[in-house]
Amino acid sequence: MRSVRELGTSHGWRLRQGVLDDGRPVFVKSGPADAVSEVFAAEAAGLRWLGEVAAVPEVIEAGPDRLVLSWVEEERPGPAAAERFGRELAGMHRAGAAAFGAPWPGFIAELPMDNRPCGSWPEFYAERRVLPFLREARLPAADVAEVERAVARFAEVAGPAEPPSRIHGDLWSGNVLWSGGSAVLVDPAAHGGHRETDLGMLALFGLPHLDRVLGAYREEWPLADGWRERVPLHQLHPLLVHVVLYGGSYRGSLMAAVRRVLEL
Template identity: 35%
Template sequence: MSLQAQVEAALGRGVTRMVALHGGDLSDVARAELDCGGQVVAKTGAMVEREARMLRAMQAAGTPVPGVLYAGPGLILLEHLEETPPGPESWRALGAALALLHQTDGESYGWAEDYAFGPVEIRNGFKDTWPAFWADNRLRPFLDAVPREMAARLEGLCARLPELLPERPRPALLHGDIWTGNALFSGDAAYLIDPACYHGDGEVDLAMLHLFGQPPAEFLEGYGALRDGHEDRRPVYQLFPALVHLRLFGAGYRGLVTRLLNRAGV
């Protein structure tokens, strides 16, 4: 069955046109134009149902996300939102949205399902302490995929995490892959898209957002004050997305990983 036919069957409405959109590492994305004049976003892929569950968890937390209109094996349909260039108010809205997300706590560190960024498996098994989660689920999985000297430094950092990270911070609901491409700005509003959710230290999302650029001051105005010591923890948290990029895109990211290890003190 074609994607157009799948969308029509899921919604019980006719589709006049399918327009391919830029997708991510896990799914193909298209905009379906309906015969009633509306539009929806269709995402197909092996893990889209997991994405739908994450979006619904974020929505339950009160966080602005596209509404999930349908979720089935290999296909989800999402509310279509008109995108506009970000301005000061929408950056404040993004900060407020992320702060609201982080106010929702889990019982432990992790998520009920594993996930992936393309071929890179993301392990989300629950851990009782935050340093154990970060070591076992976020850093050690890359030891066999990096040069030996870098692996030794990563293992040394894992051994030091109990002194570098809080043992039991609030297990906040995290977006898990927040960068400007996963924030959709619409007017003065901001929506979070393409999540990779789990529960952990809220500073993880902030570290990711700062990895490849500096959000404007309005973002932190919307988010609120940060905990003391966040700048020292930031390179430890940024190592995970840097290692993902190294695996996905190759040696051009080796220098970034090395710089973050240096800043982390190993």
């Protein structure tokens, strides 16, 4: 590389902007090979899979100790970009997946996730997402019992069955980079899942012009009745992830979502 500029760290990974010998700007994420090789391989696999149907950075190199991606030049989002993103997100979801799960190991941040396929989304969400993180969350026994009660209702409250969608899996606002008049998606936990999961993540921490995104999405591919009421269901897993990563400060938000699921 011609030059390198430090961008800080995230989850223990070193982040840098570089310029290749041919003049292309790149984003570089690196760390000890024994700790991150599977993480980078999974991220690269997810980016390539999503990139078949959506805007993502190009994977230039996925080595045992670093991931090199094309640089995304960000811009300020506007209503037109939000609407275009909504249509493109619906198209990505509609591209589908072979199963609920993925043929590569899953990670969200540095935390491993089981991507082995399941026959239905409620089963996948319970067995591969919510219950494993519940076991790691160190919640009081009463909270654990409440979450388990909600899990027992997944099949009942999940809405009409849909085939697996091609989803990002960690689509909070920080993983949406506005560029080129739409959005470029980064840091995926990509797998075959429920499309409402990505929409629930977008709502969890807010997104500029979210109403425009959702409106355009629904024009492109209407959502099943009751999708707004199911948002807390799809937020259970990311909230549990935050409890595992950051502790009890997210417990209140998690349990509020659990109560809303129990009321469905």
